[in-house]
Amino acid sequence: MKDFFWFLARMFVGLVFSFSGLVKxxxxxxxxxxxxxxxxFISLSMARILSVAVPWFEWFAGFFMLVGFMTxxxxxxxxIFTIGISAFLILGYLGLQYRSFVSPPDLTIEFPKEAEVxxxxxxxxxxxxxxxxxxIVN
Numbered sequence: 557m558k559d560f561f562w563f564l565a566r567m568f569v570g571l572v573f574s575f576s577g578l579v580k581x582x583x584x585x586x587x588x589x590x591x592x593x594x595x596x597f598i599s600l601s602m603a604r605i606l607s608v609a610v611p612w613f614e615w616f617a618g619f620f621m622l623v624g625f626m627t628x629x630x631x632x633x634x635x636i637f638t639i640g641i642s643a644f645l646i647l648g649y650l651g652l653q654y655r656s657f658v659s660p661p662d663l664t665i666e667f668p669k670e671a672e673v674x675x676x677x678x679x680x681x682x683x684x685x686x687x688x689x690x691x692i693v694n
Contacts, residue, residue, distance in 0.1 A: 566621050566631075573634060574618025578646070580611035597648040661686035 575592070580588050589607035592598050613677055617637075620630045665683040686692055 565626070566627060569631070569634065570618045570621030572618065573614045574622060577611045577613070577615030577618060580607075581615060585611075595648060597651060661689035663689075663691065 564649040567678070585604075585607040588611065589600075589603045592603035594605055595601055597601075617630050617634050621627060663683065663685045667679065668679065681693065
């Protein structure tokens with residue numbers, strides 16, 4: 557019974573990773589690179605490399621798990637891969653939250669233009685800022 561459980565677990569992990577890799581392989585790598593590029597902590601060059609390497613790794617690792625080839629090594633690789641991706645995403649998210657906490661919100665002033673001379677006592681200031689930010693003019 558124990559062997560049957562591990563067989564089913566191996567098949568499940570193999571199917572998940574091989575399917576995930578296959579779906580990415582059937583699409584142009586630029587699509588996956590565009591998705592990765594939405595993460596602000598991944599550079600465009602790193603996104604291009606990952607968009608090619610990750611689908612092949614997922615597909616081969618999943619396929620090897622399905623056929624039972626070097627399952628102990630592949631299982632360890634997949635565990636390290638999953639922990640690494642999870643840690644990368646969590647630390648990236650925390651870094652973005654920290655940056656948004658300590659840095660000032662974006663502020664773009666559309667009117668008055670820079671170095672424009674205003675002679676009236678009342679000024680209408682127009683611009684855009686980060687949603688939820690309070691702008692105070694003294």
